Amino acid sequence: MTEEDxxxxxxxxxxxxxxxxxxxxxxxxxxxxCSLQFVHPxxxxxxxxxxxxxxxxxxxxxxKLPDHVKQLKEANMxxxxxxxxxxxxxxxxxxxxxxxxxxxxxxxxxxxxxxxLDLSHQACELAQTEAPKAKVLQGTLETVDIEAESFDVIxxxxxxxxxxxxxxxxxxxxxxxxxxxxxxxTTPDPEHWSCYMAGNSWIHFKEEHLIFYPQNAIKxxxxxxxxxxxxxxxxxxxxxxxxxxxxxxxxxxxxLDKGFSSLNNLLYKKWTECLFPxxxxxxxxxxxxxxxx
Ligand SMILES: [Zn+2]
Numbered sequence: 001m002t003e004e005d006x007x008x009x010x011x012x013x014x015x016x017x018x019x020x021x022x023x024x025x026x027x028x029x030x031x032x033x034c035s036l037q038f039v040h041p042x043x044x045x046x047x048x049x050x051x052x053x054x055x056x057x058x059x060x061x062x063x064k065l066p067d068h069v070k071q072l073k074e075a076n077m078x079x080x081x082x083x084x085x086x087x088x089x090x091x092x093x094x095x096x097x098x099x100x101x102x103x104x105x106x107x108x109x110x111x112x113x114x115x116x117l118d119l120s121h122q123a124c125e126l127a128q129t130e131a132p133k134a135k136v137l138q139g140t141l142e143t144v145d146i147e148a149e150s151f152d153v154i155x156x157x158x159x160x161x162x163x164x165x166x167x168x169x170x171x172x173x174x175x176x177x178x179x180x181x182x183x184x185x186t187t188p189d190p191e192h193w194s195c196y197m198a199g200n201s202w203i204h205f206k207e208e209h210l211i212f213y214p215q216n217a218i219k220x221x222x223x224x225x226x227x228x229x230x231x232x233x234x235x236x237x238x239x240x241x242x243x244x245x246x247x248x249x250x251x252x253x254x255x256l257d258k259g260f261s262s263l264n265n266l267l268y269k270k271w272t273e274c275l276f277p278x279x280x281x282x283x284x285x286x287x288x289x290x291x292x293x
Contacts, residue, residue: 003029003040009211010036010166011220023200024207035216037190042164042210065100065126068242068273073102075238075275077157080184081106084153087182087286088112091152094176096141097159101127104134107155115151117144141172149178156185158282161209174225177289183227187213189283192234203280218285231286236277245272 005014006029013033020028026039065073080103084093090111095103098116104127107114114134118124124138137144154177163169177183188204189195190212195202204212213221215232222229 003027006040008034008036009038009042009164010034010217011224012167020200022205026207028205028212031217034220035214036166036220037212037214037217039210043207066242068240069246070102071273072238072240072243072275073100074106077103077106079235079238080155080157080186081110081112083284084155084182084184085110088152092150093153093155094146094151095155095157096173097156097162098127098134098136099123101130101134101136103155103157104131104136108133112153115146117141141169146176148175151176152178152181154181154183156183156187158186160185160187160213161204161211164210166211170221170225174227174289179289181289182230183285183287183289185218185285185287186235186282187285188281189234190214192279192281192283194279194281213283213285215283215285218287222287227287227289229285230288231284233284234279235282235284236279237282238275238277239280240275241272 004016004018006016007014008016008031011031011034013031015032016029017032018027019030019037022028022039026041028037029040030037084107090113092113092115093107094115094117095107096117098104098118099120100123101116104114104116108131114131116124116127116131116134116136117140118127118136118138119140121138124136127134128136137146154173160166160169173183188202188209190204191214195204218232219229221227
């Protein structure tokens with residue numbers, strides 16, 4: 001089997017177009033049937049990207065999120081909660097990949113009934129402390145017991161690009177959504193101008209990002225799983241220099257890491273922690289589940 005006829009993990013189509021070879025050696029292919037872009041080969045099953053080092057890139061030290069990271073995560077999550085309120089003023093929300101609980105906290109504060117699910121025990125403990133009213137579950141969709149049609153909203157922030165079995169993921173998750181409920185998704189858009197500008201250095205070409213959804217791939221998901229695309233927009237993310245420096249240290253080339261470290265050392269601490277919005281190539285998709293007559 002050549003890579004051009006490797007089965008697509010979303011639609012199982014076997015006709016792919018080569019897009020590029022990424023810096024860490026994998027090749028990026030685009031499926032001709034559903035438009036999903038995926039890395040080939042996938043990393044071996046069991047490779048753990050989400051250990052202490054992953055959270056260190058967030059600036060996590062020991063078991064605590066530094067205040068300046070908390071502040072920026074909460075600012076971003078607050079924007080998402082405000083957007084969700086355009087669809088639901090109250091109700092039940094499931095966040096898959098709830099990490100350190102910033103979204104859970106902001107959604108609880110607005111009165112939503114919130115459930116978080118995450119693989120990492122460390123993250124779950126922290127999330128429960130951040131959002132004591134939320135129900136925090138550790139595990140995967142396969143290992144936890146969630147009743148079908150339980151949620152008005154399923155929130156997936158920076159998650160779907162990590163999923164190794166997307167077909168199974170969408171099928172199982174759609175069952176958990178109530179009729180007239182929504183998926184609220186943020187994910188890197190490989191058709192964003194920042195990807196064309198940066199090429200292989202695009203910030204989202206990281207080893208743990210396995211698949212990318214251009215708008216047409218999301219439309220394919222909608223058709224396959226009985227959903228309707230009701231919003232597509234590019235979003236900006238609040239960030240600060242401290243956080244960028246931590247990310248550069250973890251993922252960037254040495255020169256970039258050095259550059260940001262020196263810049264941070266030169267500036268007043270207060271300035272490096274100032275929040276500013278940046279277009280980083282992420283898209284927001286809102287998908288509505290509605291039973292067909
Ligand atoms: Zn496909």
